[in-house]
Amino acid sequence: MSLPAGFIAEVQRLIPAERRFDDPTSRLAFGTDASFYRLVPKLVIRVESEAEVIALLRLAQRERVPVTFRAAGTSLSGQAISGSVLLVLGxxxxxxxxxxRGEQIRLQPGVIGAQANLWLAPYGRKIGPDPASINACKIGGIVANNASGMCCGTAQNSYHTLAGLRLVLADGTLLDTEVPASVEAFERSHGELLAQLAEVGRATRADxxxxxxxxxxxRLKNTTGLSLNALVDFEQPLDILSHLLVGSEGTLGFISAVTYRTVPDPAHKATALIVFPxxxxxxNAVTVLTQQPVAAVELLDRRSLRSVQNKPGMPAFVQTLPASACALLIEVCGTSGEALRAAIDQVAGCLARFPIEQQVPFSQDPTENARLWAIRKGTFPAVGAVRATGTTVIxxxxxxxxxxxxxxxxxLIALFEKHHYDEAILFGHALEGNLHFVFTQGFNSQAQIDRYQAFMIDVxxxxxxxxxxxxxAEHGTGRNMAPFVELEWGKQAYQLMWQLKRLLDPAGILNPDAVLSTDPHIHLKHLKPMPAADELVDKCIECGFCEPACPSNxxxxxPRQRIVMWRDIQAKKRAGDDTTALEKHFAxxxxxxxxxxxxxxxRCPVGIDTGALVKKLRGQHAAHPHAARWLAEHFAATLRxxxxxxxxxxxxxRLLGAPRLARWSAQLSHASGDRLPRWNSAMPQAVAPLHLGAHAQGNQPRVVYLAACVSRVMGPAAGDREQSTLLEKTRGLLEKAGYQVVFPDTPDALCCGQPFASKGYAVQAERKRQQLLDALLKASRGGLDPIYCDTSPCALRLVQGLADTRLDLYDPVRFIRTHLLDKLQFTPQAAPVAVHVTCSTQHLGESQVMIDLARRCSQQVIIPEGIHCCGFAGDKGFTTPQLNAHALRSLKGAVQHCSEGVSTSxxxxxxxxxxAGIDYHGLVYLVDRVTQPKPVH
Structure with a gap:
C-alpha cells in the first residue's frame, strides 16, 4: 500500500525536498542495514532536528503510518529497516x-561511539558500551540496542550507566529526565501514563x-525482548520509562540524547593468548577467571583459529593445533605499571593449574597486543571472505x-554438524557466557530457508x-528473534512486554515487527538477496563499517549503498529487465x-575497495583512449x-575581480554540465617550468626530488600569505638539512599516471608510471639515493606493487621522519595549526606520524572531527565541487581559531x-618555518 496522500503532503511542507527520498535508487540504498533482511521503505527522510522528529511522529500517529529510526544501520538483527517510512539521522x-571532568558525558544519537571515547580520553575515561562496531555505530543505536562488547559485560552497558535520557514518545511528546521543567510538564500531560507504569512496576515486583x-x-547478558528489569530495578515511573527505552530498538520512542556515567579507561594493559587442549x-579456566582481575576474556574455538591461521602475524603454532583445541584471549588492566604486573601475576597463577597446549605470554607491547586482538577481530571477516557468492554471513x-x-x-558445535554448517565458527565474551557463532547461509531456495529454520528452532x-x-545477548532482538521471545521468556513475561508496547505506542506505529511480532514467521520473510555483482565487491557483507570514512556518504x-545498487542492477540485467534508468541514476x-x-x-572487515569497482566502471566507459594516449605521450604540452x-x-x-569571476565561473561550469572547473579564491597561480641547472656534486648526501605534476604547475593562490612555491620551499628545506637536491631528467614529461587511472585509462596510467620509475632509477644512480616525492597521492601510487626493490621512495611525512629529524632543530610556534591527513597518507600508514610532526612544530594542533577524506579526489573538486563541499561541510567551524592548515597534497x-577560510599548505612550509639546522659537532 502507498502512503496516505495527507501524510505525503504534510511531509512535503515540513521537510525540504533535498532531505526527502522517494526515488527507487535511494529507497533501495537505505533499505539495507547490516542484517540479512531487506525492506524497501516507501519514503526516506533525513531528519536534522528534534522539532522535525516531533512533528513527524505526531503526523504519523494521526495518519497511522509506521515509522522506523535509523542511526548508522550497523544492526545485525533487522531492527533498522522499514517497509514504510525510515527516519535517518542527519x-x-x-x-x-x-x-x-569526564565523569559524565551527554551525547546526541548521531555521535559515533569511538568519537565519544576520543572526547573522554584526556580524562582517562570512556563510555561503558564497547561494541565491535564502535568505529561506525552511533550512540542512538548503542542505547536503543543496549549494545555491550568485549570489556563491557553487564555492569557497564547503557542500561546500567544511564544518568539521564531525552526522548520523544510515539505521540510526539518530549521528555528530558534531567530538566525539572520538562519533567513537570510531562507529569501534567502524561500523569495517567506514569501512573500506569508505576502500577505495572508494583504488580511485577509483587509477583x-x-x-x-x-x-x-x-544476571546474564540479555537483549531479548523489552527491558523488563526496569520494572523490578526501579520504583519511580520516570526511571522505569527511561530504562525501558534502553534496548527497545526504537519500538517505544525516539532517543534524542543520553547522559552516561562514564567508566575508567586504564592506561596500562597487557594481553595473552592461552590455548588449552x-x-x-x-x-573450566573461564569459570576460575570470573573471580580474577581480568578486563576481557575472549573464547575462540579451533574453527575460529583455523579461519585466521594463515593471516600475516599469526603465531606459527596456530597452524599445528589439534582439532580439540580451544583458546582464551585475555586482557588485564591496571592503573599503574605496578598494579598491572600484580594483576598479571595473579591471573597467571590461577591458570597454572590447567594444562596448556600453547601460549603467547602476557605482553604490554601495544604492537603485540594489537596483533593478538587481530586474531579475535579477524574471525568474522575471515568467514565472510571465503563464503560462496550469493550467500550471506550470519x-x-x-x-x-x-x-x-x-x-x-x-x-552448539554438535548442532553445526547436525545441520551441516561445516564452516561455522564459535567465539565470544567468555566471562559472561556470551558466544557468537558465525556461519554462511543462502536464501535462494526453499530448501535453504528450511535448513535455516530447522537450525534456528534447535538453537x-x-x-x-x-x-x-x-x-x-547484545545484538538486539530485531525481527530475527522476535518469534522466539515468548519461548525464552514464557507467556506471562511476554504478555507483559506487549502491555508495555501498547501503553507507550498504542497505535503500533514505531518499528512494527521488531522485538515483538504477531507473525511467527517474520524471521523468514524479507530475506536479503546477495546476487553476484563483481568479484571486486561480491564479498561485501553490507555491514556499513565503511560509511564514516566516505566523503559522499x-x-x-x-560504499555499502553503491554495492547494494550495483548488485540490484546486475540481478535485474540477468533477469532481462531494462536497467537504463537505474544505470543513468547510478552514473x-x-x-x-x-x-x-x-x-x-x-574500514571494511573483508578489505573491499569500492573505489576499485568505480574505477573499473569508469574504465568501461572511458570513451577517449586515443586522446588519453596523446596526452600521455605529450605530457609536457599538457602541463604547458x-x-x-x-x-x-x-x-x-585581476581584470574582473575575484567575486565576479567566481560568480561567472560557477555559471559557466553549470552550463557546461560541470565539464569546466569552477574558479574560487583558493585557485592556484601558475608555476614556471622547472629549470634543472647542473647536477649536484660534492660529498654531501644526495636526494632525488620528485616534484609531482601538480607541484610543477600549481603555485600558491594569489591571496595566500605564503607566496613561495612548494618546489622552492621543499628544495630549501632539503638543502637546510644538508642534502644536495637533484631532479630526474625531463621532469615535465613525467607523471605517476594518477590522472589517467582516476579517469579509467589504466593502460596509459601504467605506462606513465613505469616511465617515471625508470627515470627515478636513473636519477637515483640505480637506487643509491633516496627519492623524495612531494605529494603523497603520487608517492602512494608509485610504491603500491613496486617490484623494483632498489628504489627507496618516500612521501613527505616518512622522509621527514626518517631523514630530517636528526638534522633539524625544532622550535614549535604558538599559533595553532590544523592538520588534514590525506587518504594517501592514511594508506601509507603515516597518519599518526604526520600528527606527531605537526605537534613538533606547533604547541596547538587541531584535527577536525569526522573528516577522513576531503573529497577533492584529484580533480573532483573542480568538476564535482559538491562532493568537496559536502566532505568539508564541518571544516570551517572546526579550524576557525587556526592560523593555517597543513596537508601533503x-x-x-x-x-x-x-x-576552511584559512590557507592550507604542504607540511614542509610549517617544518621549514620552525626549524634550524642542528649544530655540527
Whole structure:
C-alpha cells in the first residue's frame, strides 16, 4: 500500500525536498542495514532536528503510518529497516557535553561511539558500551540496542550507566529526565501514563516468581525482548520509562540524547593468548577467571583459529593445533605499571593449574597486543571472505550460564554438524557466557530457508529452554528473534512486554515487527538477496563499517549503498529487465560522486575497495583512449596548457575581480554540465617550468626530488600569505638539512599516471608510471639515493606493487621522519595549526606520524572531527565541487581559531583552503618555518 496522500503532503511542507527520498535508487540504498533482511521503505527522510522528529511522529500517529529510526544501520538483527517510512539521522545530531571532568558525558544519537571515547580520553575515561562496531555505530543505536562488547559485560552497558535520557514518545511528546521543567510538564500531560507504569512496576515486583525470573534473566547478558528489569530495578515511573527505552530498538520512542556515567579507561594493559587442549579445560579456566582481575576474556574455538591461521602475524603454532583445541584471549588492566604486573601475576597463577597446549605470554607491547586482538577481530571477516557468492554471513549471539559453558559449547558445535554448517565458527565474551557463532547461509531456495529454520528452532530450544540462557545477548532482538521471545521468556513475561508496547505506542506505529511480532514467521520473510555483482565487491557483507570514512556518504551513496545498487542492477540485467534508468541514476550517484580513494577498504572487515569497482566502471566507459594516449605521450604540452589556463584565470581575476569571476565561473561550469572547473579564491597561480641547472656534486648526501605534476604547475593562490612555491620551499628545506637536491631528467614529461587511472585509462596510467620509475632509477644512480616525492597521492601510487626493490621512495611525512629529524632543530610556534591527513597518507600508514610532526612544530594542533577524506579526489573538486563541499561541510567551524592548515597534497589544499577560510599548505612550509639546522659537532 502507498502512503496516505495527507501524510505525503504534510511531509512535503515540513521537510525540504533535498532531505526527502522517494526515488527507487535511494529507497533501495537505505533499505539495507547490516542484517540479512531487506525492506524497501516507501519514503526516506533525513531528519536534522528534534522539532522535525516531533512533528513527524505526531503526523504519523494521526495518519497511522509506521515509522522506523535509523542511526548508522550497523544492526545485525533487522531492527533498522522499514517497509514504510525510515527516519535517518542527519548532521544535526552530533552534539556532546563532557561533564564533571569526564565523569559524565551527554551525547546526541548521531555521535559515533569511538568519537565519544576520543572526547573522554584526556580524562582517562570512556563510555561503558564497547561494541565491535564502535568505529561506525552511533550512540542512538548503542542505547536503543543496549549494545555491550568485549570489556563491557553487564555492569557497564547503557542500561546500567544511564544518568539521564531525552526522548520523544510515539505521540510526539518530549521528555528530558534531567530538566525539572520538562519533567513537570510531562507529569501534567502524561500523569495517567506514569501512573500506569508505576502500577505495572508494583504488580511485577509483587509477583515474586515473575520478579525473580526477570532478575535471573538479567544476571546474564540479555537483549531479548523489552527491558523488563526496569520494572523490578526501579520504583519511580520516570526511571522505569527511561530504562525501558534502553534496548527497545526504537519500538517505544525516539532517543534524542543520553547522559552516561562514564567508566575508567586504564592506561596500562597487557594481553595473552592461552590455548588449552580441549573445550572443557578452556571453559573450566573461564569459570576460575570470573573471580580474577581480568578486563576481557575472549573464547575462540579451533574453527575460529583455523579461519585466521594463515593471516600475516599469526603465531606459527596456530597452524599445528589439534582439532580439540580451544583458546582464551585475555586482557588485564591496571592503573599503574605496578598494579598491572600484580594483576598479571595473579591471573597467571590461577591458570597454572590447567594444562596448556600453547601460549603467547602476557605482553604490554601495544604492537603485540594489537596483533593478538587481530586474531579475535579477524574471525568474522575471515568467514565472510571465503563464503560462496550469493550467500550471506550470519552472526548469532547467545548467552549461557558460565557454569555450564563447556557443555553448551560442545552442544552448539554438535548442532553445526547436525545441520551441516561445516564452516561455522564459535567465539565470544567468555566471562559472561556470551558466544557468537558465525556461519554462511543462502536464501535462494526453499530448501535453504528450511535448513535455516530447522537450525534456528534447535538453537532456540537449546539456549532458551535447556540451558535457560539468552537468545540475544547484545545484538538486539530485531525481527530475527522476535518469534522466539515468548519461548525464552514464557507467556506471562511476554504478555507483559506487549502491555508495555501498547501503553507507550498504542497505535503500533514505531518499528512494527521488531522485538515483538504477531507473525511467527517474520524471521523468514524479507530475506536479503546477495546476487553476484563483481568479484571486486561480491564479498561485501553490507555491514556499513565503511560509511564514516566516505566523503559522499549523505550526499549521494556510501560504499555499502553503491554495492547494494550495483548488485540490484546486475540481478535485474540477468533477469532481462531494462536497467537504463537505474544505470543513468547510478552514473551520478555511484560513479561520478565517488572519490575512489579506497579509504573504505581500510574500514571494511573483508578489505573491499569500492573505489576499485568505480574505477573499473569508469574504465568501461572511458570513451577517449586515443586522446588519453596523446596526452600521455605529450605530457609536457599538457602541463604547458595547464599553466596557460591558470595564467588566464589569474588575468581574469585581476581584470574582473575575484567575486565576479567566481560568480561567472560557477555559471559557466553549470552550463557546461560541470565539464569546466569552477574558479574560487583558493585557485592556484601558475608555476614556471622547472629549470634543472647542473647536477649536484660534492660529498654531501644526495636526494632525488620528485616534484609531482601538480607541484610543477600549481603555485600558491594569489591571496595566500605564503607566496613561495612548494618546489622552492621543499628544495630549501632539503638543502637546510644538508642534502644536495637533484631532479630526474625531463621532469615535465613525467607523471605517476594518477590522472589517467582516476579517469579509467589504466593502460596509459601504467605506462606513465613505469616511465617515471625508470627515470627515478636513473636519477637515483640505480637506487643509491633516496627519492623524495612531494605529494603523497603520487608517492602512494608509485610504491603500491613496486617490484623494483632498489628504489627507496618516500612521501613527505616518512622522509621527514626518517631523514630530517636528526638534522633539524625544532622550535614549535604558538599559533595553532590544523592538520588534514590525506587518504594517501592514511594508506601509507603515516597518519599518526604526520600528527606527531605537526605537534613538533606547533604547541596547538587541531584535527577536525569526522573528516577522513576531503573529497577533492584529484580533480573532483573542480568538476564535482559538491562532493568537496559536502566532505568539508564541518571544516570551517572546526579550524576557525587556526592560523593555517597543513596537508601533503596540493589539490587537497585547494579545497581545504576554500572551505576552511584559512590557507592550507604542504607540511614542509610549517617544518621549514620552525626549524634550524642542528649544530655540527
Amino acid at each position: 548532521d544535526g545530531w552530533n552534539g556532546h557535553e563532557v561533564r564533571q 515474586s516468581a515473575l520478579a525473580e525470573k526477570i532478575r535471573h534473566k538479567y 580441549d573445550v572443557a579445560t578452556c571453559c 552472526i548469532e549471539d547467545v548467552t549461557f550460564p558460565v557454569e555450564r559453558l563447556a557443555e553448551a559449547v560442545n552442544r 532456540a530450544q537449546l539456549v532458551a529452554v535447556e540451558f535457560g540462557g539468552s537468545l540475544k 549523505g550526499l549521494t551513496l556510501s 551520478y550517484q555511484g560513479v561520478d560522486t565517488c572519490a575512489a580513494t579506497g579509504l573504505c577498504a581500510q 596548457s595547464a599553466r596557460f589556463t591558470l595564467r588566464s584565470a589569474d588575468s581574469a581575476r 596540493r589539490t587537497c589544499e585547494i579545497g581545504l583552503s576554500h572551505h
